[in-house]
Amino acid sequence: MALHTNLQLDDLDLQILDILIKDCRTPYLEIARICHVSGGTIHVRMKKMEDMGIIKGTRIILNLPKLGYDVCCFVGIYVDKTSSFNSVFDEMKAIKEVVELHITTGDYSIFAKVVCQNIADLQDILMNKINTINGIQRTDTFISLAQPIDRNVSL
Numbered sequence: 001m002a003l004h005t006n007l008q009l010d011d012l013d014l015q016i017l018d019i020l021i022k023d024c025r026t027p028y029l030e031i032a033r034i035c036h037v038s039g040g041t042i043h044v045r046m047k048k049m050e051d052m053g054i055i056k057g058t059r060i061i062l063n064l065p066k067l068g069y070d071v072c073c074f075v076g077i078y079v080d081k082t083s084s085f086n087s088v089f090d091e092m093k094a095i096k097e098v099v100e101l102h103i104t105t106g107d108y109s110i111f112a113k114v115v116c117q118n119i120a121d122l123q124d125i126l127m128n129k130i131n132t133i134n135g136i137q138r139t140d141t142f143i144s145l146a147q148p149i150d151r152n153v154s155l
Helices: 002-006 011-022 028-035 039-051 082-093 119-130
Strands: 071-079 098-103 110-116 136-143
Touching (some): 011 028, 028 039, 071 082, 071 119, 082 110, 110 119, 119 136
Antiparallel strands (some): 071 136, 098 110
């Protein structure tokens, strides 16, 4: 594949990534055993992929409803003009319930993923935080009922 060639990844790199996609807590020595190489080789390959920007870090995946965050929604945001984008981004970053922000094509300038505790919390976030930001004309909100797929891309 051209993608892998351009990024200078070989089969061992892809095998390491495949293991980590399935469980990012897999110890390097276990990865080495599965791949039939030394632990040092895994360290070198991981460092290479971090330096290339392929691996940006690791994350813990939280069960948000168990922590009291029962509502997940997506907010389509209309921004009034291009020069407002950076200030809108900065203010959206300050809202802890905004967990993703995407610049999009189509009707919306920005699409945000928001998690919150309940509908009253969502109403407060929309009315008193998001919709009060200078540069935002209006928003459309879509509540997620379920997330049947949550995964990384397979390599």
